[in-house]
Structures are given as structure tokens and as C-alpha cells.
Amino acid sequence: MNTLETSVTTGTAGTASTPSAPSEASGFAAMNLSQDVLRALDDIGYTTPTPVQEATYPLAIDGRDIIVQARTGTGKTAAFGIPLVDKIVNREPYVQALVLAPTRELALQSQREIARLGAHRGMSTVAVYGGAPMGKQVDDLKGGAQIVSGTPGRVLDHLKRGTLDASRLRVLVLDEMDEMLSMGFAKELNAILDFLPEPTRRQTMCFSATVDGEVRRHAQRHMNNPQMVSLSSDAIGVAQISHHVYMVSGADRAGDLVRILEVEDPESALIFCNMRSETERVAGSLKQAGFNADWLNGDLPQRDRERIMADTREGRLRYLVATDVAARGIDISHLTHVINYTFPESAAVYVHRTGRTGRAGRTGCAISLVSPDELGRLYYLRLEYKITPVERSLPTQGELKTRQEIDRVAMLESAFTHTPSAADLAIARRLLTHPAADQILAGMLHTFLGTHDEVDEEAAAARRSRRPTAMAPAPELTSEPDPAPRHGPPPRRGRPDGDRDAARARPTRETRLRDALPHEQQLREQQPREQRDREQRDREQRAREQRPPNDRVTARPAPQPTAAAEQERSHEPNTSEDSAHDESNAARLSGILYLNVGKRDGVRVGEIARLVRESCQLEREQVGRIRVRDRYTFVDVPEERLDAIIEKLKGQQLNDRELAPERAKAARN
Numbered sequence: 001m002n003t004l005e006t007s008v009t010t011g012t013a014g015t016a017s018t019p020s021a022p023s024e025a026s027g028f029a030a031m032n033l034s035q036d037v038l039r040a041l042d043d044i045g046y047t048t049p050t051p052v053q054e055a056t057y058p059l060a061i062d063g064r065d066i067i068v069q070a071r072t073g074t075g076k077t078a079a080f081g082i083p084l085v086d087k088i089v090n091r092e093p094y095v096q097a098l099v100l101a102p103t104r105e106l107a108l109q110s111q112r113e114i115a116r117l118g119a120h121r122g123m124s125t126v127a128v129y130g131g132a133p134m135g136k137q138v139d140d141l142k143g144g145a146q147i148v149s150g151t152p153g154r155v156l157d158h159l160k161r162g163t164l165d166a167s168r169l170r171v172l173v174l175d176e177m178d179e180m181l182s183m184g185f186a187k188e189l190n191a192i193l194d195f196l197p198e199p200t201r202r203q204t205m206c207f208s209a210t211v212d213g214e215v216r217r218h219a220q221r222h223m224n225n226p227q228m229v230s231l232s233s234d235a236i237g238v239a240q241i242s243h244h245v246y247m248v249s250g251a252d253r254a255g256d257l258v259r260i261l262e263v264e265d266p267e268s269a270l271i272f273c274n275m276r277s278e279t280e281r282v283a284g285s286l287k288q289a290g291f292n293a294d295w296l297n298g299d300l301p302q303r304d305r306e307r308i309m310a311d312t313r314e315g316r317l318r319y320l321v322a323t324d325v326a327a328r329g330i331d332i333s334h335l336t337h338v339i340n341y342t343f344p345e346s347a348a349v350y351v352h353r354t355g356r357t358g359r360a361g362r363t364g365c366a367i368s369l370v371s372p373d374e375l376g377r378l379y380y381l382r383l384e385y386k387i388t389p390v391e392r393s394l395p396t397q398g399e400l401k402t403r404q405e406i407d408r409v410a411m412l413e414s415a416f417t418h419t420p421s422a423a424d425l426a427i428a429r430r431l432l433t434h435p436a437a438d439q440i441l442a443g444m445l446h447t448f449l450g451t452h453d454e455v456d457e458e459a460a461a462a463r464r465s466r467r468p469t470a471m472a473p474a475p476e477l478t479s480e481p482d483p484a485p486r487h488g489p490p491p492r493r494g495r496p497d498g499d500r501d502a503a504r505a506r507p508t509r510e511t512r513l514r515d516a517l518p519h520e521q522q523l524r525e526q527q528p529r530e531q532r533d534r535e536q537r538d539r540e541q542r543a544r545e546q547r548p549p550n551d552r553v554t555a556r557p558a559p560q561p562t563a564a565a566e567q568e569r570s571h572e573p574n575t576s577e578d579s580a581h582d583e584s585n586a587a588r589l590s591g592i593l594y595l596n597v598g599k600r601d602g603v604r605v606g607e608i609a610r611l612v613r614e615s616c617q618l619e620r621e622q623v624g625r626i627r628v629r630d631r632y633t634f635v636d637v638p639e640e641r642l643d644a645i646i647e648k649l650k651g652q653q654l655n656d657r658e659l660a661p662e663r664a665k666a667a668r669n
Helices: 027-031 035-044 051-061 076-088 104-117 134-142 152-161 177-182 186-195 213-222 253-264 276-288 302-313 347-354 372-385 397-415 422-432 437-449 452-465 500-504 509-525 529-546 563-570 583-588 605-616 639-649
Strands: 066-069 097-100 125-128 147-150 171-175 203-208 227-230 241-247 269-272 293-296 319-322 337-340 364-370 390-392 591-595 626-628 633-637
Touching: 027 035, 035 076, 035 104, 051 066, 051 076, 051 203, 051 227, 076 097, 076 104, 076 171, 076 203, 097 104, 097 152, 104 125, 104 147, 104 302, 125 134, 125 152, 134 152, 147 152, 152 186, 171 177, 177 186, 177 203, 177 213, 177 347, 186 213, 203 213, 253 276, 253 337, 253 364, 253 397, 276 293, 276 319, 293 302, 337 347, 347 364, 347 372, 364 372, 422 437, 591 639, 605 626, 605 633, 605 639, 633 639
Parallel strands: 066 203, 066 227, 097 147, 097 171, 125 147, 171 203, 241 364, 241 390, 269 319, 269 337, 293 319, 337 364
Antiparallel strands: 591 633, 626 633
């Protein structure tokens, strides 16, 4: 029986000692690689080999069977890919190397990586996996591929059909061996080995983040005197990441996750669930809260899986909610956080999950939500792998309020990026030294921004989706005062029963500031409204009469608003979330139209209102509330015209997106 030899290559994180003496050359040049492979490495951007690549290469090209235990994210794919394309595989058109991976994503990742490494060697690499057309894979195999990367199930299908000839196979690579066995592929793996040459006539390389008893038993049965290469010592977790836990009750775990994301504010995160049914539900909760999120599990069609993975890798998707199986093989270089929505069943799974971040020397953060019934698994993780997460408390209301205030400040910062004039700076500095500076600034903010709830929601949505919040700059200051100044909180402009022309007039910056100050004066003096209005009108009339005709300032016309701003203001009475609608109008506009565009597409309320009115020949009062969310929009329209509106809007373009309108399944606020 084959035995497992003692490790000749050992080391701690980031170091490795090899039997040979160190070379004077550095980097990949010290490994004596061919020029074609060195060119490919330079094209990819690899400059220095990782410890696992340095330790594996001499044993691999020597034809030894090896078991490599190394942390996730240390470059294991290139560790077996480099010797394959450099020395082991030649250009003869038959299958010489077979790479087995537990998931289709990992198989595709290995195929892409090996293809890049062998780009200048004239070699062909094919990926075979379930969920993809069998015919194309058969044609690729007939084309003379030298290296095949696939999942156990689909590889076994090809072997049984005779479309994959492994009789002259030279090397077998078992990638993520522990995961393959834990996922129940032992039966398929044994069946595949029956089609391959005997262990003495082939080379076998096994790569795994953990090496437990089952992996060792397989090595003794199917490998020829394997040598152990260990570069992770006793601690197998990624060294560059920090581990944290939040203790939750479990009653509202999704709500707790939203609160944690609000405060932690990860740049990007992979959120793990134990069950498939949880992924869609959690992603839905995050979308409803305004986060840029999507879900991935084994039930998703292959085309959608590849689209979501491409969005994740390229940074278009910020939060991906996935199961362990679906997330295997997703190599995201920019991933900053891994979040365990439900704590994994085993400590080894925790290691694989958290290994998705902190890759290739980067730093990362692992966060776990732990309920009372999951404490046992947390304690076992500490005992088994010496990983001790730091406990954190759930965010308080004060912390959430601080987060909202930070969002508002960031919103203002992004709105005023232009260089102010010297006069404006002088006034600002004088204002900061005023005894009531905080009160004046608070009034200005309230007048300019509006209610807290609306602005907080807009600023938070911009931060969640990583899109800057657009704020229109205030119009130019004009010298002529309004003919009828307002006092107190400004009334809603453009009410259905009001003057539409007046509703379209935007208040000037001077008017806004003047309106805010009498409101504060009202609170202090408690004067009757009629008396205050009468006194104000008298003061302004006397000022106009006393001003010499030649000294009067000619009022500059206010700048014309842009088309988009005019559209949005013209429909403003029906866009506010908290607008007061009379009961008859609400009953009449009982139909709810769903549109597949939202904030992430850059659409504005005015654009949607104008499109619906002009395309469907609707009056202004026939278009009610418009609620623009992150990825979709709801519009209140007459129920009796809803079907006709849907037909009119089908196929139309809005901001380069083809509309797919439909009837909303339920009324949503």
C-alpha cells in the first residue's frame, strides 16, 4: 500500500524552505522557467512567485506525487499551472493533464488561468462542466486539447461516452480536494480514477486548504508515495484578515445585517448563507434597503450565474449573497469583506469562506452573525484552528444616526466641488464667527435640503450603491424680491389646485434665506401670521419708494432651468413620498405601474413623468406618485388605463435601457 511520506517542505505563512540551496537569481527567473512562460507571467502581471509556487515547482517537474496544504488565496492555481505548461505537458494533440475541481466556477477559473500561462506555448485548455452544452465541449475535446479542467460529474459523463480519452494521461490535479470530498464527490472521483492510468504510470497533485483524515486516506489509496508540502503550519486561516462576530438573537437576522452594513460600510462583500432559500430572501432584503446586491446559488441558470459572477469580478455588483457551493472558484481581487449571514456548519467551511478575502497579500475582514444556537460552532472554530474572532455589539440608534449625518455631509461635499468666489468665502468666514452660526446654518440646511427623512434616504442610497448624489446648485442671486414673500415652512409648490405657472418658478437663494429667518422670528415672537405678513409688506413697499430711481438695481433674470430640471419640477406635486393626496384622487389612481429602471440607471422623476405622459397621452393629474428605487420604479396611474400604458411603453428606451413595464404585484411605498 502507498504511504504518505514525511513533509520535506515546511514553513509558516509567507515562508517556505526547500531542499535545494537558494539561487542568486530572484523572482521567477530563479525557477529556470522557459522564455514563453516568463513572457506569459509578465503579460499577466506576476512578478514574484508565492511561497506555494516556489515550493511546488521543483517537486512537480520532478514527477513526484504531492499533497499541498496552503491557505486559500496564496496562488495555488498558478502553483500547478506553471509546471503543467512549462515542463510536464507538450504540444502533442491529446489529453495529457486533467484538473478536477468541485464547482463549475472553480473549473472555469483554472481553465482561464492555465490558458493565460500557456498563451505563448501553443497549448489548448478546455473547461467541461454541467449546465453547459455537451456538443461544444465534445468539439473542443476533438480539437486536440492538451489540458482539461472540469467538474467530477461532467468529466465522468465524457469518460463514459468516450468523448474524453484519458488513456495517455500524464498528470491528474485535484484542486480543493477537501471541498470535493465534503461535497459528496467521492463516488464520482473513484469512478473517474478507474478510467485513468495506474498511479505508478501517472503523476497526481492534490491541493487543499485543509488536510484531514479523509484526504489522507484518499492519498494512501490512489497516490504513489505522495510527499506533503505544508506552508500553513498550525494556523490555516488567511493571515491578512481580521475576524469579528456580532451576537444576534436570530429573530430579525436580515434587519441586523442591514444595520451592520450601514455602520461597517464595506467596499464590497461576499455574504454566505447555509441554505439556498436564504440567498434570495437576504438579497431581496438588501435590495429593499437600497443596497446594490444580488444572489447566487445552484438553482440559478448557468447564463445568469456567469453574468452575476462577471458583475462581481468587475466591480459592478457590490454585495453578492451566495451559498458555499456557488461561491467556490469566485476569485475577486478587490473583495474587502466576507460576511457569514449564518455561521457555517464546520470550521473547515469557515476557513474556505473567509479565504475569499485577504488574497494575494491584501488585507480583508471576516464578519459573522452568531445566534445563541450557533455558539458551539464558534467555540469549535477557536479550538480547532486557533481563530479567535473579536466580538462586536450591534450598532445602536446613535451610531446609525451618526452614519446618517456623515451621509448628509458627504452629500453636500459632492454637491459643491466648484471653487467659490472670494466674496462668498468672505461671507462664509464671517458667518462662522457669528454667535448664532449653528442656528443660521441649521436653518439654511433645512431650507436647502428639505426634510431629514427624504435627504437621509437619498444620501444613504447613494452611498449603498456607490453612486455620487447629484444636487442641483442654487440659482443665481437676483436683486428683485418676490412680490409676495412667504413666512414659515414653505408650502408645497404646484399643488393640483394651485397655479401651475407659479409652481414652476424656483425660489431664488435670497428668497430661501429670507424665508428661513422670519420662520425663526415667528418662533421667538409668536406674532399672529396676518400681522407679520402686513408689517413685512409695508417695510418692503417703503424701501422701494425711498430708493432713488437711478440707484435701483436692475433685476437680472433668473437662469433658465435645464430641461430635466423643468420636467422634474413640473411634476413635483406627485413625486414626494409624503405628499398629501385627497381620497378621490388616490382612488382614481389605483393602478401601479412597474418599470425596470431606477437610480442606478441615472433616471430622474421628471424624465419618467414626461415619458409616461407623452407616450400614453395622459394628463398631468393622471400620473400620481413616482417612487424611484435603486433598480426599479413604481408609478401610480389610472387602473382602467394601466394595461394600455404597459403596451405603449414596451420596448421604449430610457437612458439606454429598454423598458419592460408590467403591472406591480403589490402596492409598495
